[in-house]
Amino acid sequence: MTMKKVIPLLFAVLSAALFLSGCAGSNRQLDPAGVYAGDKILYTADATITGAYETLDTFVAWEHKHRAGLSKWPEVRSAADYVRTNAKTWIDNAITVRELYKNFPTPENRKSLEGALVILRAALDQASAYYQSRAPQTST
Numbered sequence: 001m002t003m004k005k006v007i008p009l010l011f012a013v014l015s016a017a018l019f020l021s022g023c024a025g026s027n028r029q030l031d032p033a034g035v036y037a038g039d040k041i042l043y044t045a046d047a048t049i050t051g052a053y054e055t056l057d058t059f060v061a062w063e064h065k066h067r068a069g070l071s072k073w074p075e076v077r078s079a080a081d082y083v084r085t086n087a088k089t090w091i092d093n094a095i096t097v098r099e100l101y102k103n104f105p106t107p108e109n110r111k112s113l114e115g116a117l118v119i120l121r122a123a124l125d126q127a128s129a130y131y132q133s134r135a136p137q138t139s140t
Helices: 003-025 040-065 074-103 107-138
Strands: none
Touching: 040 074, 040 107, 074 107
């Protein structure tokens, strides 16, 4: 996949995840009869988990493909290696606590889910920041 295709794909996925997360945080009401039964946290969780998987995968693939050109910025490789090591755990944990909250919507489970989503958003923010600052310098 060329950089001309990867850049729009990455930003489309990230933008969708951020848009959906933003919509869930607004005053917009979800249909109580819908799949989320009006629960914005479930809506946000699904958008964030899906977006995180796609975006983090794209980030580490981009870093691997352009490793030589990115060697001037060792922090990019460190960030990608950190994502490679931890992304599966972060996403699996978010899915687990999402299901727990869905089945048992207690304040404690909601707090656990929100914590898992904060971790995913932090990883997305870091990956996006490195990608935005370095992608133009690695175009091929």
